[in-house]
Amino acid sequence: MELVNIFVKSIFVENMIFAYFLGMCSYLAVSKKVKTALGLGMAVIFVLGLTVPINYILENYLLKEGALTWLSPDFKSVDLSFLSFLMFIAVVAAFVQLVEMAVEKFSPSLYASLGIFLPLIAVNCSILGGALFMQQRDYPSLAHATVFGLGSGIGWMMAIVFIAAIREKIRYSHIPAPLRGLGIAFILTGLMGIAFMSFMGIKL
């Protein structure tokens, strides 16, 4: 039950985009077409769903204070947590490379349309943000961390697909010239964020 709670919470209540603004750069840049948005969203779910548990294992068996006791009890006072940023970003960058190769092999058309933004998932704030939130919230087990990663990824994909759908339609409406493109995308995201706030306080 707790797992379902974390899952739903990470999709709706603590949505990466609407509550924490993580991954806004690629969110704004790749949200012109629904199809590309969906592809990028899938890639983000995949990377988040795998890097968060990997980083969880690293955090708990390598970095945390006293995490190295499984090697030898002498390491009880070793605290490597200042290295966590480096570790997390290395895992993320390596994984993104993997996803890039997989997408290039299995779906060249998607690879072409995602272009530069696939390698940029490595610097997508939501991926590293997922790892850092996992560290900060101190989830009790690997399952919790995995569910959190998957949920955040799904929430991110949902957000980018929604905004892409709206931006496809809004092309035919009269927007004040200075607001066209970026400006209206910001305001739309803000309005969607307000709508998503109605999920706040849901308890399962």
Next chain:
Amino acid sequence: MSTENTTAQVVKKEKEPLFSAKRRKLITDPLNDNNPVTVQVLGICSALAITVQVKPSLFMFGGVLFVVTLGNVIVSLIRNLIPSRVRIIAQLVIVAALVIIVDLILKAYAYDMSKQLSVFVGLIITNCIVMGRLEAFAMGNKWWPSLLDGIGNALGYGLILVLVATAREIFGSGTFLGYQVIPQALYDVGYVNNGLMILPPMALIVVGIIIWIQRARNTKLIEAN
């Protein structure tokens, strides 16, 4: 994104004065015409999340200034040694090391602020401004222009950060840097703080309005539909 148009800036071979007109432009351009947040669309993630009050945004600006300037200098010094296939990882490691320094300094000297910024200090690593400038500028320029470019872009980022934070703090809680600026007399008449401004979505709308104002004044930035 519009990072391509910045890659065209090539520095001349001949000796230039330390602050030639072109180099001054490296600092002033990102403040308006080529602002990292509102024009290049970089670094929005952190720009929005910590702008409820002015003070954390100033700290964030300090962190980004440190990381982007030093990162730019380091990368431009060793740019000829980095094989292009592994350059992203090499850049990430440099940036991550700098961010660890910022994080440890904050934890040591401003612990409250470090708690308040929470994960967003770590997220300077993936702040697109840092990576964007390293990739688009420092990889192709000498260290002095890179230093200026880093300062300029951090200033442009800080400008938007402080603008958004000022608007949100004044309208949201009636204070500026923690001091009461809206007089008590107004509250007595029936003025109420706009609680909506404190909530996350309003940051997006405030940035949207800033973009609106900027592009209305600077019409060459308007996007074709």
